[in-house]
Amino acid sequence: MEEPIVSKLLKIALYAVLALGIMGIVTLPWLLPEYTWYFYGIRDLTPEYRIFIMLFLLVTAVLGLWIIVEMIRMLDSIPQGPFIRANVRALSRLGSILFVLATIFFAKCFIYVTLLTLGGGCLFTIAGLFALTLANLIRQAVIFKEENDLTI
Numbered sequence: 001m002e003e004p005i006v007s008k009l010l011k012i013a014l015y016a017v018l019a020l021g022i023m024g025i026v027t028l029p030w031l032l033p034e035y036t037w038y039f040y041g042i043r044d045l046t047p048e049y050r051i052f053i054m055l056f057l058l059v060t061a062v063l064g065l066w067i068i069v070e071m072i073r074m075l076d077s078i079p080q081g082p083f084i085r086a087n088v089r090a091l092s093r094l095g096s097i098l099f100v101l102a103t104i105f106f107a108k109c110f111i112y113v114t115l116l117t118l119g120g121g122c123l124f125t126i127a128g129l130f131a132l133t134l135a136n137l138i139r140q141a142v143i144f145k146e147e148n149d150l151t152i
Contacts, residue, residue, distance in 0.1 A: 002079065003078050003079050004078070007075050007078050010075060011072060011075045011076075014068050014071055014072050014075070015072070017068055018065060018068050018069070018072070021061060021064060021065045021068065022065065024061060025058065025061050025062070025065075028054065028057060028058065028061075029054070032045070032050065032053065032054060032057075033045065035057075036053065052111065052112075056104070056108060059104060060101060060104060060105075063097050063100060063101050063104075064101075066097055067094060067097055067098070070090045070093055070094050070097075071094075073086070073090055074087050074090050074091075081145075082138070083138060083141040083142050083145045084142065085142055087138050088135050088138050088139045088142060091131050091132070091134050091135035091138060092131075092132065092135045094128075094131040094135075095128045095129070095131035095132035095135060096128075097128075098124045098125075098127045098128030098131060099124070099125070099128040101120075101124040101128075102121045102122075102124035102125040102128060103121075105117050105118075105120045105121035105124060106118075106121040109121065
């Protein structure tokens with residue numbers, strides 16, 4: 001089966017986002033003051049807040065890059081067929097990562113609450129539920145496909 005043009009374009013976009021994400025993680029220590037100035041209007045950061053926001057951004061960025069890598073792996077499976085056990089595991093991992101992200105965002109609300117952080121936590125929760133639901137649907141499709149392959 002040939003890979004559709006849409007999945008090729010999506011894969012290119014995901015690789016671009018992966019590269020930008022890696023560059024963002026690498027440059028974060030130097031760009032953090034600019035980031036806080038742009039988004040919060042804070043120029044001088046206290047050492048405690050700098051450590052907190054640095055850890056928050058690094059952990060969430062690494063988890064976000066992990067999500068992108070999982071999505072690239074799933075797109076790589078399209079030529080052999082999407083209904084394989086590897087995609088079920090990838091979607092289950094995606095759901096778990098999204099729930100971890102939601103937990104981190106909700107925990108941040110106890111320290112420094114913003115509407116965007118609260119919205120992100122809700123969005124990650126819904127996306128995690130969707131990923132686990134999709135994993136269960138793909139799991140059922142894999143079972144049906146394997147049974148069908150045995151009968152032929």
